[in-house]
Amino acid sequence: MKPELTLHARTLRLQRYPARNNDTLQAWDAADEYLINHVKEADIPLDPARPILILNDSFGALSCWFANDGKVTTVTDSFISAQGCKANLAENQLPEVNIIDGLAELPQNPQLVLMKLPKNNRLLVWQLQQLCQLLPADCKVIAAAKARDIHSSTLKLFDKHLGETKTSLAVKKARLIFCQANPELAQPLPAPQQWDVPEHGITLSNHANVFSSDSLDIGARLLLEHIPSGSQYQDIIDLGCGNGVIGIKAARLNPQANVVCVDESYMAAASARMNAEANLETPSQLTATVNNCLDNFPAQSADLVLCNPPFHQQAAITDHIAWQMFCDAKHVLRGGGKLIVIGNRHLGYGGKLKRLFGNVTVIAQNNKFVVYQSDK
Template sequence: MKPELTLHQRTLSLTRFPVRKNETLQAWDAGDEYLINYCNDLELDPKRPILIMNDSFGALSCWFSNQAPVTSVTDSFVSKQAFIANLENNQLPMINIVDCLSKLPKNPQLVLLKQPKNNRLLSWQLQQLCHLLPADSTIIAAGKVKEIHSSTLKLFEKFLGETKTSLAVKKARLIFCKTNPNLAKPLPRPTQWDVPEHKLTITNHANVFSSDSLDIGGRLFLDFIPQDQKYKDIIDLGCGNGVIGIKAARLNPQANIVCVDESFMATASCRENADLNLENPQQLQVVTANCLDDFPLDSADLVLCNPPFHQQNTVTDHIAWQMFCDAQRVLRQGGDLIVIGNRQLGYHEKLKRVFGNVKLIGQSNKFVVLQSSK
């Protein structure tokens, strides 16, 4: 793995987060390099803000941090930790880091946007920008060639303005957009839909998985949430919109529920959904964190988990591994971890290695529900 980004006689040492031994992936991509190279010829005002959206691990945030006031917008707690650490490691000035639901700085001279995996988030951000940007702002987006479709460009044209693209370099492409203030509309409200069989009304912000219905894995998982007086402390790990934790709270009114996710939009959705669906919303606490970092030992009786198998645009199993190991550490003796996952992901073997035991408690054609005990 190459830890150093060197361009224009300047070198940055950049690390992916969470830090892993024998890391095989670097903390920037061809899109980051393309943006940096293109902007090297721009004359930047050292006092006027630069707005960076969806930076993965801080390559762009670090590069521009000493050129003008930088605000970096992310929906990822893990990315935020990477920004801070990489800025400190390179002895660069700290920047303003905000989540996707926060107000953006006024009058930015330059907007650099990395294409997110989720088009709903892209649409939300483009609508934010259309309200914000002055006519002289420069807006440049970057993404992988294979992920910039005609439908992607139509979103830029629909929500922001006239759009054109660059030639491809190292499988990356730039998108240039000119703001049309006549396209500005009120920002859309989060989507909301019902799960009548469980008497739930669910709200989702733009970057939360399964935007307008309960996904089939979550629907299956709801049928295997246990009800037992022995569960005093329950964690919904990777909670998304919180539907699993809310159902667990209803089934176990004696328990304290903690819902954890690394997405700020997910935890905001979860909080809104708990307030909307629980008779006692204070029963459920919401935490934005990287898995169960900083959770105390022996502090939970039950962990419910639907692990993601992507980190941004990268397919990976390290998040599931950390979730399983963290659950084993945090559970009290005799506590249970219940996991749902696609059959092909091999969670059965992972859980057996971590816990020494695993049993199948539910399944469908696509998913398995597994339980391990400490």
């Protein structure tokens, strides 16, 4: 891995979060470089008294670069990205920036918006509508992504929800999008998407960046059928909770249990809280929090961990998140506690669980997914 970003006779030392030995992935990409180079070479004047908004900064490369140029506010839905940004600011001895989640109120009168395109178009529309309500006439919006991820449909979303849009040529397989806000396009932010899971008597609401926006994904559907119940389950964790449907079902099956939903997405945790209020007789039975897996959870503090691991971080496909989830689950489980995991068949989680716990059982499967159980 190359840990130093050097541009315009300046070097930043940047790492992904959490830092891992022999990490082969960089903490920035060509789209970050293109944004930095454009702002520098276009000689865009920056007023230190006005906010610079940075959206979807993966690990803080943009926040670090512009930290000295204005009142930087970084908007992210990712706890891991926020922690990476803080760590990289500290590593480079830069001033703190204001880091907020995507549901927070944006600062007034920004002078410049720099955006990395999110993978989720629903989140992109949410952010464009936020900006359209906020931006003054002189504020420039510059977005960036890999060229392959900028489609004509992407540009139409900018045109529809923010204003007139132009694009750059591709450089190192990245492109820029230039947009100016048109206040006539401003409209109220969309309400969370709502839909029913009638076979379980659950109504779910999803904020914009939560996985499976308008229906129950087939992995969760299978896992819902295999959540255990019993008086031995006093403390249950739904790890990688998304909208909280697994935790809500576990809470209903185990009314004596305290259920903690954990996700790295602020919008996921907020959705889980909202859905607990709507679907549980005692909503306080379930709490939801953002975290990097189970960092700082006490050892031997849970009887059951339910887990639907992601297999990507930002745009990178990786299995290290699943491995950390499994290791953290073993750490927090009491003796005799259970970890129940669902994963795509091709991911081969069974071998990892057997190596870690010394045992693994397949408790359900279909043509795409497998549900595993390991006991501590």
